[in-house]
Amino acid sequence: xxxxxxxxxxxxxxxxxxxxxxxxxxxxxxxxxxxxxxxxxxxxxxxxxxxxxxxxxxxxxxxxxxxxxxxxxxxxxxxxxxxxxxxxxxxxxxxxxxxxxxxxxxxxxxxx
Amino acid sequence: xxxxxxxxxxxxxxxxxxxxxxxxxxxxxxxxxxxxxxxxxxxxxxxxxxxxxxxxxxxxxxxxxxxxxxxxxxxxxxxxxxxxxxxxxxxxxxxxxxxxxxxxxx
Numbered sequence: 001x002x003x004x005x006x007x008x009x010x011x012x013x014x015x016x017x018x019x020x021x022x023x024x025x026x027x028x029x030x031x032x033x034x035x036x037x038x039x040x041x042x043x044x045x046x047x048x049x050x051x052x053x054x055x056x057x058x059x060x061x062x063x064x065x066x067x068x069x070x071x072x073x074x075x076x077x078x079x080x081x082x083x084x085x086x087x088x089x090x091x092x093x094x095x096x097x098x099x100x101x102x103x104x105x106x107x108x109x110x111x112x
Numbered sequence: 113x114x115x116x117x118x119x120x121x122x123x124x125x126x127x128x129x130x131x132x133x134x135x136x137x138x139x140x141x142x143x144x145x146x147x148x149x150x151x152x153x154x155x156x157x158x159x160x161x162x163x164x165x166x167x168x169x170x171x172x173x174x175x176x177x178x179x180x181x182x183x184x185x186x187x188x189x190x191x192x193x194x195x196x197x198x199x200x201x202x203x204x205x206x207x208x209x210x211x212x213x214x215x216x217x218x
Contacts (some may be wrong), residue, residue, distance in 0.1 A: 032141075043156060103157070
């Protein structure tokens with residue numbers, strides 16, 4: 001069964017550094033999403049992406065964040081200058097509407 | 113924006129008992145209501161969903177009910193088992209509820 005994949009599984013970075021989190025959505029899916037989950041808290045929506053552009057974004061998704069689909073398979077989340085509070089699990093998801101979202105296994109980001 | 117309230121935050125039940133988790137939402141135009149189960153350190157996994165054209169959907173021991181007038185939907189787990197212990201999230205559009213920690217005691 002096709003799955004969403006994410007790399008790396010764990011990323012450790014210094015405050016102020018840039019990080020890029022990578023996702024490979026399911027191949028025939030059309031909508032792509034990034035969520036984050038701070039340890040012990042709820043899943044929070046960051047951004048959705050459709051037809052090569054952002055379709056929705058939350059208040060969390062400020063100028064420090066950007067997304068890109070550089071080729072036909074990868075979907076990336078970039079954080080330009082990481083802060084301590086960016087430490088969280090980041091989940092990518094994809095969907096072929098109107099069906100369910102499929103989540104990737106997540107990338108744990110630790111900012112020191 | 114859309115708001116999703118989920119209750120209770122924790123729920124402990126004895127094995128074999130039923131568990132009910134409830135969510136309320138604010139957007140009356142919503143038409144898709146999923147429930148996710150998340151085990152420790154794992155991704156959220158869809159366990160059941162319901163669309164606004166039905167009031168109830170069942171899948172073995174799990175059921176979801178939807179009351180569009182009252183804007184709430186509930187997850188029902190019957191004959192709970194220890195492996196049902198996890199965090200359960202409801203969602204509406206792109207907004208997740210705060211989660212319910214379900215503990216099934218054997």
